[in-house]
Amino acid sequence: MTVAVIGTGAIGGAVARRLLATGHRVTVWNRTPGRTADLVAAGAAAAGSVADAVRGATVALLCLTDYHAVRACLTDAATVLRGRTVVVLCTGTPDDARDTARYVTGLGGRYLDAGVQATPDLLGTDAATILYSGDPDAFELHRDTLAAVGPPRFVGTAPDAAATWDLALFGVWYDAQLGVLRALDVVRRAGIDVAGFAATVGPQVGHVVAAVPGTVTEVVERTYPAGPATLAEHLTVLRHLAGQRSGSPLGDGGVSTVAARVEALVAAGRSREGLTATVHDGP
Template identity: 35%
Template sequence: MNARHMNKQNVTVIGLGQMGRALAEAFLAAGHPTTVWNRTEGKADALVARGAARAATVAEAVEASGLVVVCVLDYPAVGELLAPVAASLRGRTLVNLTSGSPEQARAEAKWAAEHGIGYLDGGIMTTPPGVGDSSNMILYAGAPALLDEHRSTLEVLGDPVDLGPDAGLASLYDAGLLGLMWSVFGGWLHATALVGADGVAAKDFTALANRWLKTVSWFMTGYAEQIDAGEYPGADATIDVQVAAIGHLLHAGEARGVDDRLPGLHLELMRAAVDAGHGGDSYARIIEVFRGK
C-alpha cells in the first residue's frame, strides 16, 4: 500500500455533480483510498486520473468501503440508488449529504435503521470550492457515535458540527442558515444600492458593513437569550424607537429611487408588534410575529 494511504479509511462517493466531485477530491487530497460512482461515467474520469477507483455499479461502490457518502440531486434519487443495495449497505455507515427536508432526512434514517445501516444526515454549508476548508462547516445529525468514529475522515471536508441524534436537524439548520444568508445578502445589497446612489464604492461600504455585522452578532446573542426565556426587555432599543429609525431609511431610499420593499417588510413586522402592544419591547419580540402569535 502507498505510504500516503496507510491508516487512511476507504471512502466511497456516490454522485459526482459539482459538489460530489469536490467531496471526492477532498478525500483524495487527504490520502483516502476513494471509490467513486456516477450514473454518467465520464464525470469520474478526472478523479480516476488522480487515483480514485471507478465502480461499475452502485453495489460495487458500496462494497468497496465501510464509509459511503452520497450526494445526489434529491432524496428520491437517494432511494432509487440505494434501496436495491440495502443488503450490501448493512453494517456500513451511510453519510447522506444530499439536500432535502427534515422530514425526508428522518424517513431516510428510519429506512437505514430498519436495514442495519449506520446513518448520518448532513448539510454542507459552503459551495463546492469551499469543500476541504476547515473554516467551513459541515453539519451532521444522526448517531453521535458514528460521527465520533468517522470524524478524522469527515473533517477533511470541513469542520464537522454535531447536531445530535435527530437526523432531521442538519436539514433544518441548513434551511434556517440559508434563510439567514439570503436575508443578510438582501440587506447588504439594499444598503449598498442606497449608499452607491451617492457615489460610495461597494468595497468601501462593505468594509464598514463587515465591521457592523460583528456588533449585530452581539445583539443576536443577547436576543437569543430573550427568545429562550420568552421575555423581551427593551433595555437597549425598543421597537417604537426602531420604527422611527427605519423611517429615515425609507426616506433616504425614496429620495434616491431605491426599491423599498425590503425595509418596508421590516416596518410591517415592527408595526404588527406595536399594534399588539409590544412597542416597548426589544426587536427580538418580532419572533412572535413570525410564529403567528
C-alpha cells in the same frame, strides 16, 4: 476501510480527492461515468453501480444534487445497506433528512445527514464547516474519515438537525445579503452616491454581529430589554421602511409582517420591550 463516494460533481469530486489525499481507499460511482476519470487516475476505483460501490465499503457518502437523486441511488443499493453507514451531503429540508433516515435505518443501515457550509475549494480546510446529525455511534466510528472533508461538527441525534441548522445559516446569509441589496437599490434609485452609502453598510452589519450574544440570551431566557430602541420606536421605523420598499422587485423583506406583529404587541401594552419580543408566540 473503503469509502464509497456516490456522485462526483463539484462537492463529490472534491470529497473524493480529499479522501484520497488523506490515504483512504475510495470507490466512486457517478451517473455519467466519464466524470470519474480524473479520480480513477488519482487512485480511486470506479464501480459499475451504486450497489457495487456500497457493497465494497463500510461508509457511503452521497454527494448528489437533491434528495430525489439520493432516493434513486439508495433504492439501487437497498439490498446492501444493512450494517453500513450512509452519509448524505446534500442541501435539503428537514423532511428530506427524516424520510431518508427512516428509509436507510429501515433497511438496517446507519444514517448521518450532513450540511455543507463550504464551497468545493474549501473542503479539507478549517474554513469548511460540515454539520452532521443522526446516529452518534456512526459519527464517532467515522469521525476521522469525515475529518478529511473538513472539521466535522455533530449537531444532534435527530436526523433533521443538520438540515435545520444548515438552512437557518443560509437564511442568515440571505437576509443579510438581500438587506444590503435592497438598501443599495433604494439609494441608487434616489440618485444617491452608492459607493459613499456602501461605506456605511459594513458598520451597520457589524452592530448586528456584535449583538448576537445578547440576542441569544434574550431568546433563551425570554427576556426582552429595549436595547437600542423600544417596540414603539421600532414600529415607526418599520412603517417608514415598508413605505420605502413598497414596489421593490425584491419585496419588502418581511418588514410589513414584522410591523403588524409589533403593532399587536404595542396594543397589548408591551411598547417598552425590545425587538426580540416578536419571536415568541402570544401578544
